[in-house]
Amino acid sequence: MSPPSYDVAVAGGGIVGLATALALVETGHRSVVLLEAEERLAAHQSSHNSGVIHSGLYYRPDSLKAQTCREGRAALYRFCADEGIPYRQDGKLVVATREAELAALGQLEARGRANGLAGVRQLGREELRELEPEVAGLAGLWVPETGVVDFAKVAAAFARRAQAGGAEIRTGARVVGAHQDGSTLVVATTAGDVRASLLVTCAGLQADRLARVCGVDPGLMIIPFRGEYYELLPERRGLVRHPIYPVPDPRLPFLGVHFTRTIDDHVHAGPNAVLALKREGYRRTDVSAGDVAAMMTSVGFWRMAARYWRTGFAELERSLSKRAFVRALQRLVPNLREEDVVPGGSGVRAQAVDRSGKLLDDFRIVEGKRSIHVLNAPSPAATATISVGRHIARRVAERLAK
Numbered sequence: 001m002s003p004p005s006y007d008v009a010v011a012g013g014g015i016v017g018l019a020t021a022l023a024l025v026e027t028g029h030r031s032v033v034l035l036e037a038e039e040r041l042a043a044h045q046s047s048h049n050s051g052v053i054h055s056g057l058y059y060r061p062d063s064l065k066a067q068t069c070r071e072g073r074a075a076l077y078r079f080c081a082d083e084g085i086p087y088r089q090d091g092k093l094v095v096a097t098r099e100a101e102l103a104a105l106g107q108l109e110a111r112g113r114a115n116g117l118a119g120v121r122q123l124g125r126e127e128l129r130e131l132e133p134e135v136a137g138l139a140g141l142w143v144p145e146t147g148v149v150d151f152a153k154v155a156a157a158f159a160r161r162a163q164a165g166g167a168e169i170r171t172g173a174r175v176v177g178a179h180q181d182g183s184t185l186v187v188a189t190t191a192g193d194v195r196a197s198l199l200v201t202c203a204g205l206q207a208d209r210l211a212r213v214c215g216v217d218p219g220l221m222i223i224p225f226r227g228e229y230y231e232l233l234p235e236r237r238g239l240v241r242h243p244i245y246p247v248p249d250p251r252l253p254f255l256g257v258h259f260t261r262t263i264d265d266h267v268h269a270g271p272n273a274v275l276a277l278k279r280e281g282y283r284r285t286d287v288s289a290g291d292v293a294a295m296m297t298s299v300g301f302w303r304m305a306a307r308y309w310r311t312g313f314a315e316l317e318r319s320l321s322k323r324a325f326v327r328a329l330q331r332l333v334p335n336l337r338e339e340d341v342v343p344g345g346s347g348v349r350a351q352a353v354d355r356s357g358k359l360l361d362d363f364r365i366v367e368g369k370r371s372i373h374v375l376n377a378p379s380p381a382a383t384a385t386i387s388v389g390r391h392i393a394r395r396v397a398e399r400l401a402k
Contacts (some may be wrong), residue, residue, distance in 0.1 A: 004033045006168075007031040007194035008396055009187050011175040011210060012047065013038070015151055017202035019157035020391030024293070025165030027393050032167040033196070035189055035239050037174035037206075044280060045204050046382065048347030049270055050229075050260045053077070054241060054380035057094070057188045058255070061114040064363045065380065068391060070116055072384035073145065079386060080149060083157045087228045092146040092243035095128070095137035097331050101247040101370050108247070112143065119144040122269050125264075134239045136334045148263045151382045157289035159383075163193055175326040178214040178371070186385060198399055205279040205350040207375045216368040220360065221298050224279045224291070227271025228319055230326075231344035232336075239340070239341050244332050244383060251309075252397040257318070257328045268344055269336075275312065282346045284319070288391040303357025335385035352376035363388070372396065 007029055010021045013036025021034045053076060056069035082088045096105045105122065112120040123131065123140040163169060171190035184195045203210040211218040245258040253264065260268045270279035278288035295301045318325040326338050352360040352375060372395055381388065
């Protein structure tokens with residue numbers, strides 16, 4: 001019996017893969033199958049995050065991140081309204097706590113305006129305290145277009161709409177290889193083979209490996225960074241009214257430990273960014289010998305480590321010491337005490353690192369003979385996901401038309 005045949009197979013049932021499948025059926029591709037390795041959809045980065053709908057404040061105006069975040073944020077707010085998914089557009093504060101950060105705050109304001117953000121403006125110390133009485137800062141940047149949502153619910157709605165449009169979704173179907181057979185691609189999975197004219201991979205933490213088993217050199221390696229959160233006790237949530245962020249280090253694609261008031265009114269504090277010893281390693285005790293060996297034999301990993309080892313040790317200290325973690329948070333909210341927070345959840349970020357050791361901070365999409373691979377989908381991938389899905393669907397249409 002020959003394997004079932006489709007126009008497009010999408011590997012990866014996270015929010016980017018689901019948005020891609022939805023965009024494909026919405027643009028007329030009725031023969032679409034989505035293949036997810038886990039037994040449930042959105043099992044990793046899509047459901048292990050702070051739920052922030054990003055404004056696009058930080059990104060270079062000419063980058064794919066900036067473009068897709070602008071378009072995707074507006075589309076996401078409309079989608080949530082249409083689907084009845086709860087969300088809030090609370091805005092956020094970026095706070096300068098040192099004189100040396102004031103120039104960077106001004107640069108962020110200029111970048112936000114270049115990215116089309118409405119209402120972004122600097123706040124003096126008094127205005128800052130009116131908005132957030134517990135915050136200590138010399139100045140702040142108010143960004144009203146930031147919001148919060150439960151991205152797992154967004155992913156589930158994408159799946160429902162994609163299936164209603166004719167897409168087939170298979171869980172427990174890990175892609176283990178692909179080879180060309182005549183005019184089609186045979187995609188091998190743990191649940192049986194499928195045929196497709198084109199394969200799109202959106203594999204997150206396994207993106208580089210999936211490209212390789214499909215015969216494509218990704219030119220990078222995914223390094224997993226675990227982000228650990230604390231959560232404010234219910235009686236201390238009043239310390240934080242809005243998302244509160246520090247001025248970020250421009251050398252790094254991380255935003256620093258911050259406060260987020262989630263859609264269910266919990267207040268998360270964090271995350272740090274500590275090297276994980278397993279690609280799906282949500283706990284410190286999670287270790288994969290294979291994942292560790294792959295990192296240890298990667299030139300890019302060692303070059304990255306040589307460049308950022310001081311930052312890495314600081315992140316590790318915050319991971320091992322609650323006192324150090326809270327001390328970093330007290331830069332923003334001095335009245336926060338160690339006893340005010342308890343351990344929260346964690347997530348693992350798929351950070352792409354090239355052979356020079358550079359941390360890639362924009363989307364990276366490469367094409368094979370009969371495949372398209374999303375190799376790096378950093379934050380704001382969840383915010384931008386509708387736009388990213390449509391971008392990929394356009395590339396699929398161009399490929400199938402040849």
